[in-house]
Amino acid sequence: MLNTPVSRRTLVASASSALAVAALAGCGADTSSTTGSASPASSSASDGSAVELQIFAANSLEKAMPEVEALYTERTGVTFADTQYKGSGDLVEQMRGGAPVDILITASSGTMDDAEEADLVDAATRQDMFTNELVIVRVAGADVQISAIGDVANVEGNIAIGEPGAVPAGKYANQALASVGLYSEAEGEGGQYDPSIADKVSVADKVGTAAQYVAAGDCAVGFVYTSDVYRYEGIEVAFTCPDDSHKPIVYPGAVSASSEAPDEAAEFLDFCMTDEDALAIWAEYGFELA
The missing domain is CATH 3.40.190.10 (Periplasmic binding protein-like II)
Structure with missing residues (x-):
């Protein structure tokens, strides 16, 4: 991991x-x-x-x-x-x-x-x-501590997530959130976010856009793939989501x-x-x- x-x-x-x-x-x-x-x-x-x-x-x-x-x-x-x-x-x-x-x-x-x-x-x-792996990223060098998926509810700032209907990374992210009770549908689509994060979710049209939201400082954290860390400068892995928190x-x-x-x-x-x-x-x- x-x-x-x-x-x-x-x-x-x-x-x-x-x-x-x-x-x-x-x-x-x-x-x-x-x-x-x-x-x-x-x-x-x-x-x-x-x-x-x-x-x-x-x-x-x-x-x-x-x-x-x-x-x-x-x-x-x-x-x-x-x-x-x-x-x-x-x-x-x-x-x-x-x-x-x-x-x-x-x-x-x-x-x-x-x-x-x-x-x-x-x-x-x-x-x-x-x-690939699903990771939670932050701005490189930022003091944002994530030691579990549920910690995203406590960050100050928005959470970048791909639109689950078109972006598989978004569906995987919602599955991970569902595994800790922050999303209502285990399949990762068609559900509702928990009130603790509902107003903080920034929906992206591509997984790369989610990474860019974080790199630009528009979002405090984002759910992307490990490979996206090598595509975009200015972001780093804060936490790797466990394999059993989402579908392969x-x-x-x-x-x-x-x-x-x-x-x-x-x-x-x-x-x-x-x-x-x-x-x-x-x-x-x-x-x-x-």
Whole structure:
């Protein structure tokens, strides 16, 4: 468990992997965007044209994924459209609306279940990719002491929590709060906050927004993932929520049912889970293999 803001870069101390990650950080193309519409998915390479993949990924992958994509482009020539990083629920809704997608990676099994039930993804390609931890963060150096989940009721200032209908981290946060009687629904959605915190909850549209609320000093604490501590400067872990306080945090990935390049999409997912340098990048940003 991570109870202090100690970097997980110790997980990737191998010299070869570290050099690869450093090189990518300097030359990786910026493929991320949190606004705007998605670019069309490309056709398969069978017609001789270059393949471009469109990925919809959970917001917490916003820093790590571009580096992995850049590595894959360097190795294979496959390129990536304007990868969309949003709340998992929002991504699924975009797919329902007909957005062209090759790969979907969500931050909860439930959200991927929704996509699978709506026939938006190829169930045969679904795999659990990463795990994460739910942590309570504070401004770096702040004198905010959290030794249990229930301590958030005593902090002076607001509590940043992702909107549970679209942001899995918000649902996990509410589950953790429910475990100590501060939220009325154990599933983490559709309930009410205890009066002791009801007026202090600041709802965020993405888990990254919740982290930014804390970093900017707008909230005293926030519920985010361990990986978010490596994405944003100015925050640190005050407390790691016990595993039994919320459902397991798992990131499933799958090829879109409407992908025009399903074989290439599946190959990229396999690369993400097996390539040594790709695994080093995920580890550097706090993700562990499922």
